[in-house]
Amino acid sequence: AGHLDAVPYEPRHLREAEARLRDAVHQAREVLAHRATLELACDDDVQVLTASTGGARTGVAALADALRAELDARRSGSGQAERDLFDRMLSGASRRHLADRIRQATALVEDMNRRLERVRTASRLAVRLAWQVDPAQPAGTRNARDLLLRDPAGLDETARETLYAFFRDRVEEARADGSPASWEDQLATVLDYTSWHRFTVRLDRGDGEGWQDLTRKLHGALSGGEKAIALHLPLFAAVAAHYQTDPGCPRFILLDEVFVGVDRTNRGQVFELLVDLGLDLVLTSDHEWCEYRELDGIAIHQLITGDGDDAVTTARFVWNGHRTAPTDLSRP
Incomplete structure (x- = not known):
């Protein structure tokens, strides 16, 4: 008053x-x-x-x-059931599946990096990917991830309690968003390991500074060709990784005005990477014929227009890794 x-x-x-x-x-x-x-x-x-x-x-x-009484009752009444469910998850197929997927993803990133690091530009630029726990994730995410990758038989009670507390807190955070889903459903959402991680593109400019995260500032300091390399290579790796989920599918990648601003030496290295990744290329360019020794073969269609009419035809050539030769389109 x-x-x-x-x-x-x-x-x-x-x-x-x-x-x-x-x-x-x-x-x-x-x-x-x-x-x-x-x-x-x-x-x-x-x-x-x-x-x-x-x-x-x-x-x-x-x-x-x-509401407060309901929350207290839910916590006290379901606590043991939730703990039993968590214990089954930790020692059963769900944990093994989760750990296997994290290991497979890590191995895939390492394999892509081995391929990417074969491409180093004339200016000594190299590119790689970092797949790591997102710093924006809650505290303890990295520790929980490491514990999940360990054999559950080797986890002591302290480690198990750490894992339980981590996932319990994440489930409660999800519940706070207003979702009516059960603890089991919330746990399945929390166990989405892809949401724990983030990709970062890293560059080594060969200047003694080592690997650096590709930021807007660093990207702005690169030459035109280096900018194209820094952006293209991670995308190629991502496409190749996606296609690995179905080894029998076509592995198309379509590029318009291919590698504008990239010099000839670096273009040859990039084509070598694309061959190594097993990608099937469909390219357009008003000047690029893809005659690089790193490229083992490609069909080239040159569009030809007539004088004074609207007709458009094509002349077909084939690069076989050594020379370019015309082919007869009328032959099967």
């Missing part, structure tokens, strides 16, 4: 307070959509907030008490 007496009062203050109240009620309705229905009504000069749950009308204080 003393504080209110000391604050200047104007009608606009009341209007501002009512606006804040309506905003708060709107947000609460969204959060409690699966739990209760909130109603804000005006009774003379008083705003009355009520809630309905299960067909029964109650005040918001009673609703808060009921």
Whole structure:
């Protein structure tokens, strides 16, 4: 009362307070959509907030008490069941599958890096990928990942409790978003290892600085050809990695105005990488014929227009890794 007496009062203050109240009620309705229905009504000069749950009308204080009691009961009643589920996951096929997928992803990135590092430009630029735990992830993610990769039989009680606490906290964070999913469903979401990691492109400029993360600033300091190399190589690796999920599928990659700004020596190295990755190329260019010793073969179609008419035809050539020769399109 003393504080209110000391604050200047104007009608606009009341209007501002009512606006804040309506905003708060709107947000609460969204959060409690699966739990209760909130109603804000005006009774003379008083705003009355009520809630309905299960067909029964109650005040918001009673609703808060009921939700708090429900949360406490859920935590105490399901705690052991959740722990049993976690123990089964930790010692069963789910953990093995998760650990295998993380190891496979790590091995795939390492394989792609071995291929990428064969390409070093004339200016000594090389590119590689880093697949690591995202720093934006909650604290303990890296430790939990390392523990999951270990044999569960070798985990002591402290390590198991660390893992349990980590996943329990992540599930509670997911629940706080308002999802009505069960603990088991939430755990499956939390176990999505791809969301734990992020890819970073790294460059070695051969200047003694070693590998550096590719930032906007670093990218801006590169030459035009180096910029193209830094952006193309990770994309090629990503495409090749995607195609590895189905070894029998066509491995197409389509490039328009291929490698503009990249000098001939570096283009040869990039084509060698594409061959090594086993990608099937479809390229367009107004000048590039792909005559590189690193490329073992490619068909070239040159578009030809006639003088004074709209007809367009094509002349076909084949590069066999050593020379380019015309071919007869009429022959099968």
